[in-house]
Amino acid sequence: MDILQVEGSLVCTLRHPELYQTSLRVLRDVNGKRQVAVDTCGCRPGNWVFVVSGSGARFACGDFAVLTDLAIGGIIDYWDEEAGQTQQVV
Numbered sequence: 060m061d062i063l064q065v066e067g068s069l070v071c072t073l074r075h076p077e078l079y080q081t082s083l084r085v086l087r088d089v090n091g092k093r094q095v096a097v098d099t100c101g102c103r104p105g106n107w108v109f110v111v112s113g114s115g116a117r118f119a120c121g122d123f124a125v126l127t128d129l130a131i132g133g134i135i136d137y138w139d140e141e142a143g144q145t146q147q148v149v
Contacts, residue, residue, distance in 0.1 A: 062106065062135065063088050065106045069095055077126040086110065096129040107135040 070084035070085065082098040087110070096110050099119050108131045111119045116130035 060109050060111060060130055060132065061088065061111065062107060062109050063094065063096075065104050065108060066093070067104045075126060077124065077130050078123060080120075081125060082128070086131075094129060096131050097125065097127045098131050100131050100136050102134050109133055109135060 064109065066085040066087050066096075069083040069085050079147055082101075083095055084098045084102060085093055086096055087093050094110075099121070100108070109124055110116075110129055112129050113133040116127050117123050117125055119130040119132050120127060
């Protein structure tokens with residue numbers, strides 16, 4: 060799993076039918092590298108999320124038929140980017 064930040068939505072008018080109607084998000088890591096993931100949580104730009112890759116991503120989508128190797132597993136409530144660790148908000 061990795062921790063990435065949501066930059067925005069990715070809209071594709073023509074895509075593989077096995078992606079069904081999944082929402083796609085553009086994510087970036089702390090070094091600026093971008094990736095695209097299936098959004099399973101309804102996240103918004105600016106949210107910090109953790110992603111699941113490989114076959115686990117297909118399970119995270121709730122439908123093993125969705126062809127993806129990167130899915131958003133959850134939204135992080137608090138992430139201190141500089142410290143590189145999460146802290147629970149009380």
